[in-house]
Amino acid sequence: MNSTGPILDNLAALTEPVRCRILLLLERHELTVGELCSVLQLPQSTVSRHLKTLGEAGWVVSRRDGTSRYYYLPEGGEGSASPQLWNIVRAEIGETPAAGQDSKRLESTLSARRAKSEAFFASAAGEWDRLRAELFGKDFYSHSLLALLDPGWVVGDLGCGTGQVSALVAPFVEQVVAVDASSEMLGAARSRLRKHKNVVIRKGVLEKLPIDDGSLDVAAFMLVLHHLPDPVAALSEARRVLRPGGKLLIVDMYAHEREEYKQQMGHVWLGFSEDKMSKHLATSGFEPGAFHSIAPEADAKGPALFTTVAYKGVRGSKRQPRSQKVAELAKETA
Ligand SMILES: C[S@@+](CC[C@H](N)C(=O)[O-])C[C@H]1O[C@@H](n2cnc3c(N)ncnc32)[C@H](O)[C@@H]1O
Numbered sequence: 001m002n003s004t005g006p007i008l009d010n011l012a013a014l015t016e017p018v019r020c021r022i023l024l025l026l027e028r029h030e031l032t033v034g035e036l037c038s039v040l041q042l043p044q045s046t047v048s049r050h051l052k053t054l055g056e057a058g059w060v061v062s063r064r065d066g067t068s069r070y071y072y073l074p075e076g077g078e079g080s081a082s083p084q085l086w087n088i089v090r091a092e093i094g095e096t097p098a099a100g101q102d103s104k105r106l107e108s109t110l111s112a113r114r115a116k117s118e119a120f121f122a123s124a125a126g127e128w129d130r131l132r133a134e135l136f137g138k139d140f141y142s143h144s145l146l147a148l149l150d151p152g153w154v155v156g157d158l159g160c161g162t163g164q165v166s167a168l169v170a171p172f173v174e175q176v177v178a179v180d181a182s183s184e185m186l187g188a189a190r191s192r193l194r195k196h197k198n199v200v201i202r203k204g205v206l207e208k209l210p211i212d213d214g215s216l217d218v219a220a221f222m223l224v225l226h227h228l229p230d231p232v233a234a235l236s237e238a239r240r241v242l243r244p245g246g247k248l249l250i251v252d253m254y255a256h257e258r259e260e261y262k263q264q265m266g267h268v269w270l271g272f273s274e275d276k277m278s279k280h281l282a283t284s285g286f287e288p289g290a291f292h293s294i295a296p297e298a299d300a301k302g303p304a305l306f307t308t309v310a311y312k313g314v315r316g317s318k319r320q321p322r323s324q325k326v327a328e329l330a331k332e333t334a
Contacts, residue, residue, distance in 0.1 A: 024102065060074075150217070228268060229268050246312045274291045
């Protein structure tokens with residue numbers, strides 16, 4: 001850089017038309033030296049020399065990404081470059097035939113970049129599932145779907161056990177009310193849920209929930225109903241505590257023949273057929289929804305699971321505005 005002052009340094013860097021064409025391109029897209037060479041149809045040494053001049057005057061900056069270096073314009077014309085000066089030059093140079101040609105070749109260069117990633121996916125198609133799990137794990141995408149939950153919901157985790165459902169859902173909703181009858185389970189739930197300030201934990205039975213009428217948007221019985229001698233009593237209670245239009249999520253086992261579970265784990269019911277569960281839901285006043293079987297994980301040893309969502313009244317009816325009750329629950333957790 002010479003010592004004639006910033007405006008003249010800026011001007012000096014722009015006296016060469018190729019440098020202005022480079023700026024026009026980089027304004028639209030960050031590019032590597034190789035990509036600039038193919039757009040400008042110039043040898044690498046020439047492009048590198050111009051980039052050096054532009055870099056020294058503050059017109060371009062670069063970043064490294066793996067083995068490539070990308071050049072781009074600094075945000076808002078910061079550095080020693082002058083946005084006003086560039087506006088004048090851009091208006092002139094942008095209209096030239098050379099700039100028009102550059103613009104077309106830029107499209108092909110960017111398409112070539114896309115083709116490179118398409119080629120990767122074409123060759124990796126068979127490998128992609130393994131690679132995806134290797135890079136990001138097996139569960140990240142099902143967890144990411146939790147962001148679809150309504151952030152204003154109050155959710156009841158009924159028969160919460162050690163609080164796995166509550167822990168999963170709490171970051172995405174307004175409040176979780178976790179209920180269980182077992183002090184030991186609740187002890188484990190308390191330690192798991194300590195960091196989730198929007199979870200209220202309550203001891204109580206599912207046949208007489210310690211929750212006010214109409215205060216939940218969603219209630220969940222996850223692996224719970226097969227333990228209850230009277231599932232309809234618990235379903236009716238869930239309906240009482242849901243708001244009109246509220247949803248009930250059930251996850252449980254399809255009917256199976258593992259009698260030993262009664263002794264080993266206190267199961268009362270050997271799963272439920274869809275027909276049986278639909279009848280229970282209808283008797284409790286719910287509108288049953290579709291049943292979905294849950295694809296078993298490869299190393300899972302238990303019976304197949306289903307999930308279903310049932311509705312209290314009209315499907316999709318609007319949630320009430322944030323109620324006084326939620327404010328009280330918030331105080332309870334504070
Ligand atoms: C198999 S665990 C499932 C726990 C949890 N939902 C999960 O998915 O990990 C069943 C839970 O229901 C609770 N439970 C069973 N009968 C209950 C009842 N009548 N009232 C309240 N909780 C009950 C048990 O204490 C236990 O924590």
